[in-house]
Amino acid sequence: MFKDLLFIMLGSALVNNVVLSQFLGLCPFLGVSKKTDTAIGMGSAVIFVITIASAITSLVYTYILVRFNLEFLNTIAFILVIAALVQFVEMFLKKFSPPLYNSLGVYLPLITTNCAVLGVALTNVQKEYDFITSVANGFATSVGFTIAIIILAGIRERIDEKAVPESFRGTPITLATAGLMALAFFGFKGLL
Amino acid sequence: MKIFERLYNGVVKENPTFVLMLGMCPTLAVTTSALNGMQMGLTTLAVLAASNLIISLFRSVIPNKVRIPSYIVIIASLVTVVQLLLQAYLPSLYSALGIYIPLIVVNCIILGRAEAFASKNPPLVSLFDGIGMGLGFTVALTLIGMLRELLGAGTVFGFNVLPQSVEPISIIIMAPGAFFVLCWINAAINKIKKKNPKSHATAKSCGDCAGCSMSGVCSGTKQD
Numbered sequence: 001m002f003k004d005l006l007f008i009m010l011g012s013a014l015v016n017n018v019v020l021s022q023f024l025g026l027c028p029f030l031g032v033s034k035k036t037d038t039a040i041g042m043g044s045a046v047i048f049v050i051t052i053a054s055a056i057t058s059l060v061y062t063y064i065l066v067r068f069n070l071e072f073l074n075t076i077a078f079i080l081v082i083a084a085l086v087q088f089v090e091m092f093l094k095k096f097s098p099p100l101y102n103s104l105g106v107y108l109p110l111i112t113t114n115c116a117v118l119g120v121a122l123t124n125v126q127k128e129y130d131f132i133t134s135v136a137n138g139f140a141t142s143v144g145f146t147i148a149i150i151i152l153a154g155i156r157e158r159i160d161e162k163a164v165p166e167s168f169r170g171t172p173i174t175l176a177t178a179g180l181m182a183l184a185f186f187g188f189k190g191l192l
Numbered sequence: 193m194k195i196f197e198r199l200y201n202g203v204v205k206e207n208p209t210f211v212l213m214l215g216m217c218p219t220l221a222v223t224t225s226a227l228n229g230m231q232m233g234l235t236t237l238a239v240l241a242a243s244n245l246i247i248s249l250f251r252s253v254i255p256n257k258v259r260i261p262s263y264i265v266i267i268a269s270l271v272t273v274v275q276l277l278l279q280a281y282l283p284s285l286y287s288a289l290g291i292y293i294p295l296i297v298v299n300c301i302i303l304g305r306a307e308a309f310a311s312k313n314p315p316l317v318s319l320f321d322g323i324g325m326g327l328g329f330t331v332a333l334t335l336i337g338m339l340r341e342l343l344g345a346g347t348v349f350g351f352n353v354l355p356q357s358v359e360p361i362s363i364i365i366m367a368p369g370a371f372f373v374l375c376w377i378n379a380a381i382n383k384i385k386k387k388n389p390k391s392h393a394t395a396k397s398c399g400d401c402a403g404c405s406m407s408g409v410c411s412g413t414k415q416d
Contacts, residue, residue, distance in 0.1 A: 022221070023217050023221035023367075024217060026216050026217050027216065027217075072272060074294075075271055075272050075294040075297055076265065079268050080261075080265070080268075083264065114298070115295050115298040118294070118297065118298055119295060122291055122294055123291060126291065165379075167379045167383040167386070168375075170382075171213075171378050172376075172378040172379040175372075175374050175375035176372065176375040178371045179368045179369070179370075179371030179372040182367045182371055183363070183368040
């Protein structure tokens with residue numbers, strides 16, 4: 001049981017990295033990776049939201065959708081749950097934990113329509129994970145996202161000082177960097 | 193007249209992939225072959241045209257304050273319908289695109305067009321705006337898919353094109369290749385834009401954040 005869980009987590013954090021091999025959550029990955037500090041902030045917010053969202057969507061699926069034979073409504077149900085959840089988390093943090101809100105608050109609205117959140121929820125259902133596995137998978141996936149975005153931000157800070165050919169400045173060089181990172185992450189295939 | 197203008201606008205002037213840089217996730221993920229790219233494009237076209245039509249029909253009924261959630265519910269319902277239809281009638285397509293079909297819900301092109309066009313214009317024009325944008329997306333995905341399939345497998349739409357002696361670069365159809373190909377395309381677009389700065393609509397995504405659903409929020413540059 002524990003061993004299976006560990007393999008699933010390693011798989012979703014490194015081997016099938018959410019951005020570098022599944023292409024989910026590319027927008028924040030490319031958009032919020034200019035500085036390491038903001039990348040860390042975005043990464044923590046994503047870990048926070050995806051872990052809670054996988055827990056809640058898993059419960060909604062098992063206890064509401066499956067129970068009433070409404071599995072086909074999962075896309076609609078999940079996107080609504082996620083949107084409401086992000087709003088709620090934002091309000092909750094604002095009221096009860098202002099320091100956490102100050103560090104994560106800016107990133108929260110950006111996460112609502114992040115395809116990684118919906119992607120993880122749908123993957124959990126597709127692979128028929130139980131509650132604990134879903135939460136573990138969500139956590140590991142978002143940790144994978146955070147690892148990738150922090151590495152990218154670190155590299156971009158260095159690229160900023162280099163003489164990049166003019167046409168490649170901005171998005172193209174970032175995409176090339178991401179490509180090389182994806183290539184490097186191929187190396188983790190040997191882990192499993 | 194207006195209809196043709198909309199189609200031209202979607203395919204050429206404001207091509208969602210090449211000009212506006214929206215919907216990058218599916219663009220990278222499903223363009224492993226020309227056929228996959230085209231199928232994804234057509235699926236998105238169906239959802240986009242239907243959502244534009246419905247949102248335009250209801251544009252005076254939907255209260256302004258809850259318009260985004262309403263659009264999301266409409267789009268999610270349409271995606272579910274399309275998903276069930278594909279599962280029933282085109283199971284091979286359904287399994288090839290997998291999780292990327294339900295993820296059409298969070299494709300920013302659809303919500304972007306709903307917000308920018310369908311909510312302000314009459315139904316027929318909105319329908320053709322959706323078809324135009326969808327065609328633009330399909331053309332872009334097919335072209336990228338063809339390029340990747342040609343370089344990575346030596347085939348186009350499954351037909352052998354390159355002679356046996358040419359070794360295909362298989363990395364191009366794997367995950368890193370998607371980033372590399374998009375990098376080249378982006379660099380080429382930058383080059384063209386620099387040569388004739390006036391002839392192209394500016395990419396209304398926020399800076400170099402490659403569009404997607406965040407374009408409306410991430411730096412306040414709401415596209416219109």
